[in-house]
Amino acid sequence: MDIIFNNYVLQIVTMCCINIIIVLGLNLVSGITGQLSLGHSAFVSIGAFASTLFILKLGMPFWLALPAGALVSAISGFVLGVPILRLRGDYLAIVTLGFCEIIRVLFLNLRITRGALGISGIPHYTTPGIAVTLTIIAIIMMYNIENSRFGLALRSIREDEIASELMGINITRYKIIAFATGSLFAGVGGALYACQITYISPGDFGFMRSFEELCMLVLGGMGSIAGVIAGAVILTSIPEVLRFASEYRMIMYGIALIMIMVFRPQGLFGKIKVNM
Amino acid sequence: MAVLELTNLSIHFGGLKAVDDVTLAVEKKEIFSIIGPNGAGKTTVFNLITGIYQPTAGAVILDGADLAGKKPYERTRFGIARTFQNIRLFKQLTVTENLILAMHPLRNISLLASLLRFPQFFRERRDVTKKAESYLEYVNLLSAKNERAENLPYGKQRELEIVRAIATDAKLLLLDEPAAGMNPQETIQLMYFIKKIRNDMNKTILLIEHDMTLVMGISDRVAVLDYGRKITEGLPDEVRNDQKVIDAYLGKEVTYVKDY
Ligand SMILES: Nc1ncnc2c1ncn2[C@@H]1O[C@H](COP(=O)(O)OP(=O)(O)OP(=O)(O)O)[C@@H](O)[C@H]1O
Ligand SMILES: [Mg+2]
Numbered sequence: 001m002d003i004i005f006n007n008y009v010l011q012i013v014t015m016c017c018i019n020i021i022i023v024l025g026l027n028l029v030s031g032i033t034g035q036l037s038l039g040h041s042a043f044v045s046i047g048a049f050a051s052t053l054f055i056l057k058l059g060m061p062f063w064l065a066l067p068a069g070a071l072v073s074a075i076s077g078f079v080l081g082v083p084i085l086r087l088r089g090d091y092l093a094i095v096t097l098g099f100c101e102i103i104r105v106l107f108l109n110l111r112i113t114r115g116a117l118g119i120s121g122i123p124h125y126t127t128p129g130i131a132v133t134l135t136i137i138a139i140i141m142m143y144n145i146e147n148s149r150f151g152l153a154l155r156s157i158r159e160d161e162i163a164s165e166l167m168g169i170n171i172t173r174y175k176i177i178a179f180a181t182g183s184l185f186a187g188v189g190g191a192l193y194a195c196q197i198t199y200i201s202p203g204d205f206g207f208m209r210s211f212e213e214l215c216m217l218v219l220g221g222m223g224s225i226a227g228v229i230a231g232a233v234i235l236t237s238i239p240e241v242l243r244f245a246s247e248y249r250m251i252m253y254g255i256a257l258i259m260i261m262v263f264r265p266q267g268l269f270g271k272i273k274v275n276m
Numbered sequence: 277m278a279v280l281e282l283t284n285l286s287i288h289f290g291g292l293k294a295v296d297d298v299t300l301a302v303e304k305k306e307i308f309s310i311i312g313p314n315g316a317g318k319t320t321v322f323n324l325i326t327g328i329y330q331p332t333a334g335a336v337i338l339d340g341a342d343l344a345g346k347k348p349y350e351r352t353r354f355g356i357a358r359t360f361q362n363i364r365l366f367k368q369l370t371v372t373e374n375l376i377l378a379m380h381p382l383r384n385i386s387l388l389a390s391l392l393r394f395p396q397f398f399r400e401r402r403d404v405t406k407k408a409e410s411y412l413e414y415v416n417l418l419s420a421k422n423e424r425a426e427n428l429p430y431g432k433q434r435e436l437e438i439v440r441a442i443a444t445d446a447k448l449l450l451l452d453e454p455a456a457g458m459n460p461q462e463t464i465q466l467m468y469f470i471k472k473i474r475n476d477m478n479k480t481i482l483l484i485e486h487d488m489t490l491v492m493g494i495s496d497r498v499a500v501l502d503y504g505r506k507i508t509e510g511l512p513d514e515v516r517n518d519q520k521v522i523d524a525y526l527g528k529e530v531t532y533v534k535d536y
Contacts, residue, residue, distance in 0.1 A: 170349050
């Protein structure tokens with residue numbers, strides 16, 4: 001009993017860590033830079049499928065497949081970012097949402113990803129130790145990015161794009177780098193996820209997944225690393241603890257979001273407003 | 277040689293000629309004012325100079341170089357900085373951060389060094405903070421350095437925006453209605469402040485202003501816009517007594533112009 005219980009707790013801890021890494025990436029794009037993305041899970045799925053294929057088809061070791069998968073995700077973020085980051089607000093949200101669906105349908109129809117069947121039998125490489133270690137590294141990196149010259153420029157873009165550009169900041173370029181970096185974090189999370197669950201299918205990464213990630217961010221507080229951690233941990237573990245209620249997970253998300261919007265719009269730990 | 281030249285500058289929004297064939301030259305260390313009734317096209321001229329809008333015709337020339345096709349962020353690096361009619365500070369960032377952002381292109385620190393916190397990261401951060409604080413001292417804002425910009429009183433926000441423009445190291449400052457919302461006493465202080473930065477720092481200043489005390493008090497030359505066209509240009513006294521100007525300001529503002 002004890003062993004089962006511990007295992008179960010460790011699984012939840014691992015999933016919390018994976019979601020923290022993913023939502024840190026979303027926070028960089030939406031919370032720090034102020035660009036609303038509804039397609040973050042597309043980059044999680046790219047990281048998951050790419051690293052899985054690297055492991056299964058190319059026989060890559062995990063320690064190489066994880067950064068390689070994340071890199072594929074970052075490059076996808078860069079390639080998508082170039083045309084779309086000129087768009088603002090709702091337009092950007094709609095295009096990222098569309099991209100998320102395109103990637104899902106693409107993986108659904110590719111032979112190599114085995115369509116709706118998905119890929120099973122992925123080696124279980126993600127240990128709680130690896131997940132926790134990578135999460136700590138991700139948090140430190142994100143903190144350092146936010147407090148760098150680059151991170152300050154990103155925050156100025158969130159505050160006022162025109163004023164930011166008139167400080168001599170090439171805002172399009174910075175947005176694209178932020179988007180690619182956010183995708184890199186999503187890709188790391190995706191690779192860890194694939195090697196934790198050992199089975200992935202395109203259906204795991206649709207729009208609803210993006211929405212869940214955004215809920216974690218909004219609940220915890222946009223632009224706040226502590227908020228990301230809190231949001232990811234709360235919304236990952238509550239459905240696990242209240243297993244019987246898992247059918248109602250989306251309803252819970254909805255209620256949590258409404259409560260936050262009404263009582264604490266900046267999120268549990270947030271200190272800023274983000275207008276998008 | 278003129279620091280800034282506008283040659284036959286025009287921009288049309290559909291049928292509206294917001295700026296229509298404007299030519300003017302601003303000399304080094306000059307305080308040059310643009311005045312005119314509401315909607316005359318003054319702010320639009322600033323948007324053309326800073327590259328936010330592209331002209332329909334004509335050119336913006338800085339130190340002899342045509343700026344056509346240059347992006348706003350490139351123009352900042354060439355030495356143009358501005359303030360806005362509706363203050364545009366980075367509201368949720370601190371006063372110091374606002375100034376450090378102005379120095380963005382001047383800072384020399386790699387992302388890698390910041391990520392891994394190399395010693396030069398700390399050194400550069402200390403240096404740039406010190407420099408920001410020296411600007412704040414210049415405008416008596418040092419005590420508010422860790423405040424969020426949005427928490428400053430209105431007049432202080434205007435000053436911070438001006439000093440942020442200065443901190444870009446620009447040689448040409450464009451100030452869009454800096455006295456808007458200030459009381460007469462604050463306006464007089466602002467007048468001395470603008471003169472001071474011109475003299476202390478060798479800046480060339482292009483000023484948009486409705487407050488005639490300020491315009492007549494500090495301008496070397498004044499140009500008047502009306503319906504996008506430059507109707508006259510000259511010394512403050514010449515412009516004040518120009519019949520075309522008085523006609524342009526018809527009604528409520530005509531007395532205003534005469535009074536000062
Ligand atoms: N992007 C735009 N699209 C359409 N019309 C515009 C645009 N920008 C400015 N205009 C119009 O151009 C004219 C000049 O506007 P501008 O803001 O330059 O006036 P202004 O002289 O600064 O006036 P004020 O003293 O009220 O600030 C106005 O009629 C304005 O509505
Ligand atoms: Mg104006």
